[in-house]
Amino acid sequence: MPEVKNRQAVTGAQAIANAMRQINPDVVAAYPITPQTPVVEYFAQYVADGVVDTEMIPVESEHSAMSAVVGAAAAGARAMTATAANGLALMHEIVYIAASSRLPIVMPVANRALSGPINIHCDHSDAMAERDSGWIQLWAENAQEAYDLTLIALRLGEHEDVRLPVMINFDGFIISHGVEVVDFLDDEVVKKFVGEPKVKYPLLDVDNPVTYGPLDLYDYYFEHKRQQIEAMKHVERVYKEIVDEFEKISGRRYDIFDKYMVDDAEYIMIALGSTAGTIKYTVDLLREQGHKVGIVKPWVFRPFLKKELQEVLNGRKAVIVLDRSASFGAEAPLYEAVKSALFNVENKPLIGSYVYGLGGRDIKVEYIKQAFEDAFAGNLNPDEERYLGLRE
Amino acid sequence: MAELKNWKELPIGGVIDKPATAKEYQTGTWRVIRPIYQAENCIHCMFCWLYCPDQAVEIEVVDGKPKMKGFNYYYCKGCGLCANVCPKTNDKLPEEKRAIVMKPETEFQE
Numbered sequence: 394m395p396e397v398k399n400r401q402a403v404t405g406a407q408a409i410a411n412a413m414r415q416i417n418p419d420v421v422a423a424y425p426i427t428p429q430t431p432v433v434e435y436f437a438q439y440v441a442d443g444v445v446d447t448e449m450i451p452v453e454s455e456h457s458a459m460s461a462v463v464g465a466a467a468a469g470a471r472a473m474t475a476t477a478a479n480g481l482a483l484m485h486e487i488v489y490i491a492a493s494s495r496l497p498i499v500m501p502v503a504n505r506a507l508s509g510p511i512n513i514h515c516d517h518s519d520a521m522a523e524r525d526s527g528w529i530q531l532w533a534e535n536a537q538e539a540y541d542l543t544l545i546a547l548r549l550g551e552h553e554d555v556r557l558p559v560m561i562n563f564d565g566f567i568i569s570h571g572v573e574v575v576d577f578l579d580d581e582v583v584k585k586f587v588g589e590p591k592v593k594y595p596l597l598d599v600d601n602p603v604t605y606g607p608l609d610l611y612d613y614y615f616e617h618k619r620q621q622i623e624a625m626k627h628v629e630r631v632y633k634e635i636v637d638e639f640e641k642i643s644g645r646r647y648d649i650f651d652k653y654m655v656d657d658a659e660y661i662m663i664a665l666g667s668t669a670g671t672i673k674y675t676v677d678l679l680r681e682q683g684h685k686v687g688i689v690k691p692w693v694f695r696p697f698l699k700k701e702l703q704e705v706l707n708g709r710k711a712v713i714v715l716d717r718s719a720s721f722g723a724e725a726p727l728y729e730a731v732k733s734a735l736f737n738v739e740n741k742p743l744i745g746s747y748v749y750g751l752g753g754r755d756i757k758v759e760y761i762k763q764a765f766e767d768a769f770a771g772n773l774n775p776d777e778e779r780y781l782g783l784r785e
Numbered sequence: 786m787a788e789l790k791n792w793k794e795l796p797i798g799g800v801i802d803k804p805a806t807a808k809e810y811q812t813g814t815w816r817v818i819r820p821i822y823q824a825e826n827c828i829h830c831m832f833c834w835l836y837c838p839d840q841a842v843e844i845e846v847v848d849g850k851p852k853m854k855g856f857n858y859y860y861c862k863g864c865g866l867c868a869n870v871c872p873k874t875n876d877k878l879p880e881e882k883r884a885i886v887m888k889p890e891t892e893f894q895e
């Protein structure tokens with residue numbers, strides 16, 4: 394276990410801004426939006442103080458922010474931005490172009506409910522609206538994970554076999570504004586870990602001119618999409634290599650899935666983000682009462698790497714999936730992914746879907762217990778969506 | 786048209802990894818009307834050369850001055866811009882007096 398030299402009480406936003414300072418990206422273009430604002434605010438201070446070499450581009454909208462980092466990344470720069478909610482929605486057109494152009498942009502997203510009606514608090518509807526955009530999605534449970542995953546994201550996206558943009562999701566306010574203890578790595582250690590930018594087809598290489606974003610009709614578009622599908626298939630192997638390396642410098646282990654108390658668990662809950670912390674606490678309480686419960690939290694949600702999940706869930710009594718966003722008229726996104734992964738599992742567990750926390754509605758221990766108790770009683774219906782903390 | 790590559794052979798991201806690949810693109814296959822050059826009426830003003838969107842007007846330099854030579858049908862897509870801007874071509878002139886005459890491509894089919 395490497396020695397902890399730099400332990401600080403910081404917000405998630407500060408932790409991410411510090412990761413960005415240590416990465417020292419060539420270009421950051423961003424537009425402020427609650428609750429992402431402090432990330433960019435802290436980073437802008439680093440730029441003003443001259444502690445980073447970054448070209449900071451204050452733009453007039455998120456559409457421009459994503460456009461600017463697309464241009465920068467195509468030029469061969471290490472480019473980052475950050476956003477949330479409606480800002481991410483405004484980026485959408487270019488979010489898709491960033492992935493399709495295979496530009497390894499890194500973007501922390503402080504997850505927040507999409508309007509309307511307008512709401513600034515945490516839910517996952519912003520990131521879920523981008524889940525098919527071709528970005529890798531990593532999900533953090535707390536400020537420490539948000540910091541670590543930002544560093545991992547940079548390496549993952551730039552890897553030769555991947556070349557994809559990466560989104561680090563961290564719950565708005567809960568992680569972005571909550572103060573927690575974070576162990577930072579030394580600047581020199583991070584510098585060595587992230588290394589020099591790995592570029593491919595840089596526009597600034599004027600001796601080897603290339604064209605980005607040409608018209609791509611029925612004769613080639615399909616082939617380019619197939620390449621993106623292939624790149625996502627490489628993520629599992631590359632991610633594992635990088636997290637092994639990260640463990641050596643940090644002592645912190647990141648797998649595809651965070652598994653807590655699952656070895657002998659009969660009932661497993663699955664959730665993304667900060668709620669996993671509350672679930673872990675509830676798991677401890679229920680274990681004291683003799684219930685064999687556990688939680689699986691995806692650190693990687695896109696690509697959705699179901700093989701490991703299938704192995705973990707095979708033969709359990711029940712699986713409860715918690716979603717912090719709805720898919721109107723269809724099953725909630727995480728539930729849909731887990732349910733479809735279970736199709737090929739030999740001993741299928743009973744499965745149930747619970748939507749919670751929309752627009753920042755608090756998720757309480759009693760709600761999590763309630764869902765577990767439904768499972769204990771065998772009272773789960775795979776085709777029914779239930780709601781935690783809603784006034785019925 | 787160059788041979789179509791499969792997804793494993795292509796550069797990623799829709800990137801075109803070398804310059805001037807438009808040279809391989811036979812835009813001449815689009816043509817439904819064809820410009821015919823009648824050198825005897827041409828004043829070599831170079832308007833057609835300047836306006837042609839596919840650089841399908843061929844010229845040569847004689848005694849330091851550009852001379853219109855004719856059309857490259859590999860690239861000429863038959864848009865008719867050249868005939869439109871040509872000062873020695875218009876609807877009121879009889880065909881034999883024009884520098885450029887636009888003719889249906891069907892007339893040249895075997």
Ligand code: SF4
Binds near residue numbers: 820836839842863867
């Ligand atoms: S018809 Fe159009 S493409 Fe062909 S030579 Fe004239 S201007 Fe060029």
Ligand code: SF4
Binds near residue numbers: 834885
């Ligand atoms: S525009 Fe007409 S006159 Fe001028 S060079 Fe072309 S063909 Fe000749």
